[in-house]
Amino acid sequence: MPTVDKVMAEQRAASFTKRSIKGPSKAAGLRLALSMVDLTTLEGKDTPEKVRSLCRKAVWPGEGEAEADLPSVAAVCVYPTMVAAARRELDHLGPRGAGVKVASVATGFPSGQYPLKVRLDDVRRAVAAGADEIDMVISRGAFLAGNHRQVADEIEATVEACGWAGSSGGVRGGVRGGAGGGAGANRRSPPRFAHLKVILETGELETLDNVRRASDLAIAALHSTGVTRIPGAAFIKTSTGKVEPAATMPVTLVMLEAIRDHALATGELVGMKPAGGIRTAKQALHYLVMVKETLGNLDLPSGAPDGGYLSPALFRIGASALVNDLLRQVRWLREGRYAARYDVAEA
Secondary structure, X not given: OOOOOHHHXXXXXXXXXXXXXXXXXXHHHHHHHHHOEEEEOOOOOOOHHHHHHHHHHHHOOOOOHHHOOOOOXXXXXXXXXXXXXXXXXHHXXXXXXXXXXXXXXXXXXXXXXXXXXXXXXXXXXXXXXXXXXXEEEOOHHHHHOOOHXXXXXXXXXXXXXXXXXXXXXXXXXXXXXXXXXXXXXXXXXXXXXXXXXXXXXXXXXXXXXXXXXXXXXXXXXXXXXXXHHOOOOEEEEOOOOOOOOOOOHHHHHHHHHHHHHHHHHHOOOOEEEOEOOOOOHHHHHHHHHHHHHHHOOOOOOOOOOOOOOOOOOOEOEEEOOHHHHHHXXXXXXXXXXXXXXXXXXXX
């Protein structure tokens, strides 16, 4: 696997923060970033009403007629126990609500330190409750101990638990050595397929070399199931948001380069999601610049989404505070003044 030059990765990542984006380009970038957000609440005190409020914010981020033209966010991201409440609320909110996905952090989030059978049952229940997407955590302990085959098997088992076993994507019927992940373990597969985001928890991987190895491992495991044949059905993701550092630009760059190399080798498009620590519109625009300059020139296969990697189908931002800062920047462009934090409603 490639060895990462840490100094050059940091310098390259820093260069993306020096691009000047103004006027109509900035306005378009803010709207695009808004459409890519996975609006998130992952707290022990989450309630159904808080989740319903989050869904309403996701569907209509802005306020009043002046902001009615703003896009909805890409998804709401909640714990598995809150999936049903999110699904009902989004369905109740009509066509715009139907366009917002429900993502669920299953597989023993955030530690992943649960028996595999428990983690897979967590996934199946979330999908059955209405989750469109599953954000799984890998076993960082297994990865750091060198048990890469175990990590790959667990990713493959999670793909199957998402409902892809026996699908047209070509997912394998069984998983080598995965407790609870054999061919007979998922006979009552959910009637729906959930897309999968594999969280590496890069803050615990210690080096950029490990980030690259984990990225390649996750992509290879996803590729072996066939799910990567469908653009946007599989993502890799930086962080749970519960560990510091979470998403950083050097880490995201290394992961984007792993995605690029896989696309060049196979023609398959794996999605990317930085999560945690992206709180300002300025930071979000820096990430969009990085995506454009790293993946913007790829030849897109048939069935690729419009915009390629500059679309919610292939790039997401996991955040809870970002949406309101994007709204403040939109209002500044329209009105020429900054809104105070209390001028923008919380979810």
